[in-house]
Amino acid sequence: MMNFLNLEYFLTAAEELNFTKAAKKLFISQQSLSSHISKLENDLGVELFNRTVPLTLTPAGKSLVKNALRILDLKEQSVKELADIKDFKRGDLFIGASHTRGRAFLPEILPYYNEKFPNINLHLLEGNSKELDAALLKGDVDLIIGMLPFNVENVEMVPLCNEEVLMVVPDNILVKYFPNNYMEVKQKLEKDMDITLLKDCPFLMVNAKNRVRIIADEMFNEKEIKPNIILETESIETVLALSVKGMGITFYPKTLMNNKDLIFDKNTITGVNLYHLKYNKTHGTLAIGYQKNRYVSQALKEFIELAKDKYGNIE
Structure with a gap:
């Protein structure tokens, strides 16, 4: 009969493909892990690992990895359901x-x-x-x-x-890149939000796996703009902090600006313009x-x- 603990140990060994590393990860001895794996193989009547260097899974082992994940997930869901039923x-x-x-x-x-x-x-x-x-x-x-x-x-x-991604544009960036018509550009952005006006300005961006960045990249591609990205980071708070200090333009979700426990709130930001973007995906x-x-x-x-x-x- 299949044992849940043996299955859990098998999955760890299958992930590491090294009994020594797997045993260390499970906080048991290598001998104990080998015993659990052998017991599982005996119960199922198949070999799960090719005892080679490096260790590899047999076809039966590969099949069990897929099904063991489902079995253990179903077990976890059943435990939750029974706990709810109980009390x-x-x-x-x-x-x-x-x-x-x-x-x-x-x-x-x-x-x-x-x-x-x-x-x-x-x-x-x-x-x-x-x-x-x-x-x-x-x-x-x-x-x-x-x-x-x-x-x-x-x-x-x-x-x-409702959520909206806003564009954060520091005044000093507009002054630097549009010295002769700064106010005119500022008003045009407020009225028409033509992001192509800012194509030469510096941008501060979160990394490519962030949804805000994905939306910004799609918008740039649609407008055929190759943005001048001078910094990329994991933290969306960091790009906002740097943008507020005038380093570059960035994008930030509106609901986060409404939270008083974050570094800033929109009522304390000065020298920065918050623009609504005319792009469907920035509204969600x-x-x-x-x-x-x-x-x-x-x-x-x-x-x-x-x-x-x-x-x-x-x-």
């Missing part, structure tokens, strides 16, 4: 959010959630848009928070509020996403309800 007194909730989105969004929800459900263990995975989409697909998180669309199949979406929706084909735990349902109560203002 909903304990459990886990895995949340995925970007660093900045988590900092702006979660303090408005998690303290109340924790007070109401103190025995639910909260786990936060922070990453960029592509990393969060992948984590949801793999089942590493129960939900993700971000702008629609989520690039994952079979995702249930819970819209929370902030939402929660979770997989349709997975068990929706009571812990997840309660989180969604709290989030909707706080942010549910779609017009």
